Amino acid sequence: MRPHDRWMLVDGRWSRGRAREAFEVRDPATGDALGTVPVGTAADVDEAVAAAAAAALGWAAAPAAERGAALHAAARAVDEHADELARLTTAEMGKPAGDARGGVEAGAGTLRQYAELGPLHGARSLQGGRDAADFMVREPYGTVAVITPWNDPVAIACGLLGAALATGNTVVHKPSERTPHTGALLAELLAGCLPDGVLNVVSGDASTGAALAGHPGVDVVAHVGSSATGRRIAGLAARNGARALLENGGCDPLIVDAGVDPRWAAEQAATGCFANAGQICTSVERVYAHRDVAEEFLAALAERARGLRTGPGADPATELGPLVDARHRAQVHEHVEKAVAEGARLLAGGRIPDGPGCFYPATVLAGCTDDMAVMAEETFGPVAPVRTVASFDEALDAACRSRYGLAATVLTTDMAHAQRAWRALPVGTVKINAVFGGAPGGSATPRRASGRGFGYGPDLLDEMTAVKVVHLQSVTGG
Ligand code: NAD
Numbered sequence: 190m191r192p193h194d195r196w197m198l199v200d201g202r203w204s205r206g207r208a209r210e211a212f213e214v215r216d217p218a219t220g221d222a223l224g225t226v227p228v229g230t231a232a233d234v235d236e237a238v239a240a241a242a243a244a245a246l247g248w249a250a251a252p253a254a255e256r257g258a259a260l261h262a263a264a265r266a267v268d269e270h271a272d273e274l275a276r277l278t279t280a281e282m283g284k285p286a287g288d289a290r291g292g293v294e295a296g297a298g299t300l301r302q303y304a305e306l307g308p309l310h311g312a313r314s315l316q317g318g319r320d321a322a323d324f325m326v327r328e329p330y331g332t333v334a335v336i337t338p339w340n341d342p343v344a345i346a347c348g349l350l351g352a353a354l355a356t357g358n359t360v361v362h363k364p365s366e367r368t369p370h371t372g373a374l375l376a377e378l379l380a381g382c383l384p385d386g387v388l389n390v391v392s393g394d395a396s397t398g399a400a401l402a403g404h405p406g407v408d409v410v411a412h413v414g415s416s417a418t419g420r421r422i423a424g425l426a427a428r429n430g431a432r433a434l435l436e437n438g439g440c441d442p443l444i445v446d447a448g449v450d451p452r453w454a455a456e457q458a459a460t461g462c463f464a465n466a467g468q469i470c471t472s473v474e475r476v477y478a479h480r481d482v483a484e485e486f487l488a489a490l491a492e493r494a495r496g497l498r499t500g501p502g503a504d505p506a507t508e509l510g511p512l513v514d515a516r517h518r519a520q521v522h523e524h525v526e527k528a529v530a531e532g533a534r535l536l537a538g539g540r541i542p543d544g545p546g547c548f549y550p551a552t553v554l555a556g557c558t559d560d561m562a563v564m565a566e567e568t569f570g571p572v573a574p575v576r577t578v579a580s581f582d583e584a585l586d587a588a589c590r591s592r593y594g595l596a597a598t599v600l601t602t603d604m605a606h607a608q609r610a611w612r613a614l615p616v617g618t619v620k621i622n623a624v625f626g627g628a629p630g631g632s633a634t635p636r637r638a639s640g641r642g643f644g645y646g647p648d649l650l651d652e653m654t655a656v657k658v659v660h661l662q663s664v665t666g667g
Contacts, residue, residue, distance in 0.1 A: 190223050190224040196226060198376055200389070201380070202385075206227055206230065207233055208233065209230070213226075214366075217512065226369045228393045228394055229391035229392055229393035230397070231400045234397065234404055235404070238332060238361055238406040241361050241389050243386055245329070248384065249358075256308075257308050263379045264301045266379070267296055267300065271293045274375065276289075277370045277374060278342055278371050279501075279502040281371055282339045282340065283466070284341075284510055285465075285502045286507075292342070292343050296343040296347030300350075306355065310356065311326075320662060321662040322660075326656070327657075328656075330408035330409050332406060333349075333358045333361075333409040333411055334410045335360055336412045336413075337362070338415075340465065340470070343375055346362065346372065353653050359388070360387070362376060363393060366392075372392070405429045407431050409431060409653065410422055410431050410434070416567070416593070419433075433642075434644065435640035436645075437470075438470065438638065439639050440474045440592075441472065441474050442473075442474070442591070443457070443600070445584075446479055446581050446601035447481040449602055451485035454482065454489075455487075456493065458473060459573070462551070462572065463494065463573075465510075467521075467568065468569050468570070471625070475563075476573055477583075477584035494551035512548070514547055517570075520569075522541055524572065528563040528564075532556060533556050533561065533563070533574065535554060537552060538550035538572075551571045552570075554572065555575050557575055557576045567593070581603070585614075588610075588614060592638045594635060595640075596633075597614045598620040599622070607622075617635045
């Protein structure tokens with residue numbers, strides 16, 4: 190699918206690197222082979238980091254407006270290739286075509302935001318005495334390692350790459366091994382608008398990512414991905430004193446309060462649990478439904494689950510595409526099977542279908558308890574595990590208990606409940622009466638196992654820069 194020798198980009202030159210090993214990528218809807226991708230070695234990482242380091246001074250010295258103009262050009266290139274990027278995304282990870290296109294458009298939009306915000310990004314100044322002033326400047330750290338996942342490969346990469354590049358850092362990007370074609374095309378488009386060495390790319394798997402995260406020439410490691418990987422990366426970065434920015438997994442609760450329309454709540458829950466086959470960092474992972482509405486809510490949710498049009502993401506009618514691969518499907522199914530063995534009732538889905546591809550049906554489980562893995566861990570599949578609760582307080586208390594702290598949603602008509610909930614929930618983002626739909630550019634800091642630091646929005650420009658204070662004093666008494 191991609192020319193054999195265009196996987197690694199180092200100082201403006203494409204090659205397949207020094208890899209001896211390679212892995213195969215398959216379309217999760219059909220099982221068809223899409224290509225063979227080289228696994229970048231420690232030597233490939235060395236070369237890429239050296240190229241980024243060599244380009245760092247020049248890129249940092251470029252006027253911010255010039256860097257902004259390069260990012261505008263990159264956004265145009267992404268727009269011009271939006272169909273191809275979306276098609277590759279769907280082919281590699283299964284996302285329905287419309288969603289894939291939305292992810293590409295979001296990516297181009299983010300590049301534009303950073304193109305505009307970069308030149309405006311600054312710091313404070315203070316006057317300590319009449320003859321003295323302190324001013325603070327923000328400087329790029331140097332070289333940023335950007336390590337990204339597969340579930341929204343263009344949007345997520347554009348965020349981290351845009352912020353790193355707008356602030357004058359150079360980058361080594363390692364796209365996910367599940368979406369390497371998408372990652373390589375995106376890199377090609379962006380690099381075409383940048384001086385050589387400013388953006389470098391290595392293809393590969395966890396071993397390549399670990400070599401990059403632990404490389405002594407890297408100043409910042411920005412990782413979006415699972416919590417387990419995030420913790421490993423934090424350890425690798427700490428060895429070199431590199432800064433780690435981690436946007437990791439979640440186990441987001443959804444509270445359905447008494448007094449809401451149960452059919453509307455079921456629509457919200459279906460969107461939260463089943464969009465992108467549940468493979469969104471802020472997917473709803475556990476539901477607490479008040480007993481006054483639980484029965485009708487569960488019936489409507491199960492009906493919606495059974496009615497979702499399942500098929501290949503490339504079919505425009507598809508609402509539920511496949512999971513990313515068979516390994517991931519087995520993990521999702523294991524959570525569901527264990528929950529059923531522990532007493533949950535299956536109201537929809539829950540069985541692996543016959544036939545090719547990695548499809549998994551939208552699944553609704555009633556009678557769940559918080560100690561079940563499907564409630565306590567990130568399942569990352571189209572699964573809605575529901576616990577019925579006797580009161581809003583019981584729901585809020587349970588929702589607050591998690592080792593994750595990414596986001597949470599509350600559906601309620603009671604303003605006092607909404608106020609209590611947003612105060613109490615120990616998460617980065619609280620959504621009242623809508624599972625998705627935050628403003629573009631919004632950002633929060635995830636907590637606990639969900640990561641650290643801002644991963645999006647204007648605040649990410651702060652994360653990518655170090656503040657230097659300059660104290661200026663007039664010569665006195667001379
Ligand atoms: P992952 O952490 O397994 O992989 C992400 C990237 O990390 C890949 O490029 C991978 O090769 C690399 N990697 C894996 N092991 C590594 C190691 N030991 N050292 C260095 N790099 C390594 O995650 P994934 O399965 O690709 O993505 C799904 C996860 O991402 C889910 O947990 C999801 O919640 C999370 N996610 C979080 C956000 C967010 O903003 N919080 C957004 C999207 C996805």
